[in-house]
Amino acid sequence: MTAPLIELRDVSKSFGGVRALAGVSFAIGRGEIHCLAGENGSGKSTLIKIIAGVHRPDAGTLRIDGRAVATLDPITAIGHGVQVIYQDFSLFPALTVAENLALPSEVRARRRLVSWSGVRKLARAALARLGVAIDLAATVETLTTAERQLVAIARALMSAPRLLIMDEPTTALTGREVARLFAIVRDIQAQGIAVLFVSHKLREMLEISERITVLRNGAVAAAGAADGFDEVALTRAMTGQDFAAQSYRWMPHAGRAARLELRGLALPGVLAPIDTTVEAGEIVGITGLLGSGRTDLALTLFGMRPHYHGEIRIDGTPVALRSVAAAINAGLAYVPEDRLTEGLFLTQSIHRNLLATSYDAMTRHFFIDFARARAAADAMMAEMQITTRNGDLPVAALSGGNQQRVLIGRWLMGKARILILNGPTVGVDVGSKAGIHERIRELAREGDLAVLLISDDLPEIVQTCNRVLVMHRGRLVEECDAAALTDTALAEKLKALA
Numbered sequence: 001m002t003a004p005l006i007e008l009r010d011v012s013k014s015f016g017g018v019r020a021l022a023g024v025s026f027a028i029g030r031g032e033i034h035c036l037a038g039e040n041g042s043g044k045s046t047l048i049k050i051i052a053g054v055h056r057p058d059a060g061t062l063r064i065d066g067r068a069v070a071t072l073d074p075i076t077a078i079g080h081g082v083q084v085i086y087q088d089f090s091l092f093p094a095l096t097v098a099e100n101l102a103l104p105s106e107v108r109a110r111r112r113l114v115s116w117s118g119v120r121k122l123a124r125a126a127l128a129r130l131g132v133a134i135d136l137a138a139t140v141e142t143l144t145t146a147e148r149q150l151v152a153i154a155r156a157l158m159s160a161p162r163l164l165i166m167d168e169p170t171t172a173l174t175g176r177e178v179a180r181l182f183a184i185v186r187d188i189q190a191q192g193i194a195v196l197f198v199s200h201k202l203r204e205m206l207e208i209s210e211r212i213t214v215l216r217n218g219a220v221a222a223a224g225a226a227d228g229f230d231e232v233a234l235t236r237a238m239t240g241q242d243f244a245a246q247s248y249r250w251m252p253h254a255g256r257a258a259r260l261e262l263r264g265l266a267l268p269g270v271l272a273p274i275d276t277t278v279e280a281g282e283i284v285g286i287t288g289l290l291g292s293g294r295t296d297l298a299l300t301l302f303g304m305r306p307h308y309h310g311e312i313r314i315d316g317t318p319v320a321l322r323s324v325a326a327a328i329n330a331g332l333a334y335v336p337e338d339r340l341t342e343g344l345f346l347t348q349s350i351h352r353n354l355l356a357t358s359y360d361a362m363t364r365h366f367f368i369d370f371a372r373a374r375a376a377a378d379a380m381m382a383e384m385q386i387t388t389r390n391g392d393l394p395v396a397a398l399s400g401g402n403q404q405r406v407l408i409g410r411w412l413m414g415k416a417r418i419l420i421l422n423g424p425t426v427g428v429d430v431g432s433k434a435g436i437h438e439r440i441r442e443l444a445r446e447g448d449l450a451v452l453l454i455s456d457d458l459p460e461i462v463q464t465c466n467r468v469l470v471m472h473r474g475r476l477v478e479e480c481d482a483a484a485l486t487d488t489a490l491a492e493k494l495k496a497l498a
């Protein structure tokens with residue numbers, strides 16, 4: 001039999017006495033699409049960094065093409081054909097697409113003078129290999145997430161890889177962008193290149209991979225052909241427990257004004273007039289294709305699109321939401337999709353992140369009551385089940401699921417009446433995802449909080465919400481009862497709008 005392209009045998013790795021991998025054996029064959037799955041902290045990142053030469057194992061062996069490799073560093077790994085596309089893509093945002101694509105080749109060639117015609121020729125050839133067209137003169141910081149990812153893939157393929165490792169490649173992509181990425185991954189496989197797809201999204205794993213290896217607590221919990229798994233089996237392997245699919249049921253309260261009412265709300269050139277209501281205790285899902293206007297609606301409600309027309313009422317009273325401050329004062333809260341760049345102060349403590357919107361309430365005679373503030377933050381950490389040993393740690397030290405709980409908890413401390421969640425479980429593992437969904441349901445069941453949940457994750461929409469609004473090109477085109485809806489039916493509705 002042909003030896004695997006890459007093989008790890010009984011590999012272990014510890015950091016500061018904490019075991020990250022414990023006797024892991026793993027192999028990927030030539031031209032294979034293999035999914036590495038597991039929750040945050042399961043050891044996925046450590047394993048791929050060992051393959052990439054970033055970390056050296058404490059025990060065990062690494063084989064490439066059947067031969068043991070005594071030492072492996074990043075340069076040597078690249079020489080063996082290993083390329084890694086990390087979640088941040090490792091691109092230079094201020095450089096153009098052409099410069100990002102050509103830079104590795106220019107550095108390897110040690111050229112002292114740059115041929116800009118040669119740079120453009122290299123870049124065009126790299127993108128042509130993927131069959132995509134992106135403006136070579138555009139700076140990377142102006143590109144969409146999907147476009148940045150394509151640039152990262154094109155750059156990796158320029159080094160003639162034999163193994164392409166993609167770390168959480170679909171975290172910030174829409175359903176259509178994921179389908180496009182999968183088509184490109186299959187084209188890459190057809191060129192004889194193996195792909196290691198690192199993810200915790202169950203359906204995507206089953207769709208794209210031929211084999212799956214699941215890590216839990218630094219050890220292999222399950223491994224085998226993808227057709228031997230289903231979502232239930234994957235969830236059990238990743239978490240050690242089963243999570244039953246639940247739907248949210250809401251009973252209206254007679255005689256009470258709607259918590260949020262929109263009357264002809266419009267944004268010139270972006271949103272057509274929207275009329276809808278959201279009651280206290282409801283979880284209303286908003287979904288749609290890329291460019292549907294979902295996020296624009298959220299930003300308008302949060303005071304970030306002040307030039308809107310129409311009327312917004314909260315508890316029956318008209319409000320003018322022309323600024324973020326006005327929205328917060330009216331009881332609105334917004335949890336953005338990108339928590340790292342738009343939601344959290346990463347170098348600040350968990351306590352400070354929780355208290356960011358509450359310091360005014362903790363102030364007496366122009367001085368902050370720090371003891372009261374700390375007690376309130378600790379209470380919210382317990383209420384939101386934020387797992388950490390110390391609230392003084394930087395929020396960057398938390399897992400994605402706990403970071404999201406910090407963001408939600410921040411707004412609850414400010415006594416929000418309307419909570420807008422944009423992609424609340426993006427980049428969150430399956431166990432934390434179930435916990436966040438249950439916490440959202442609990443908050444809504446208490447009866448005084450209305451929730452708008454914006455998501456591309458159709459099972460999340462159907463199972464977490466009681467009502468679903470479908471948007472298309474800035475219009476509200478359909479309203480559905482979630483209890484009478486399946487994610488497959490919802491997917492068909494969106495497909496019909498494409």
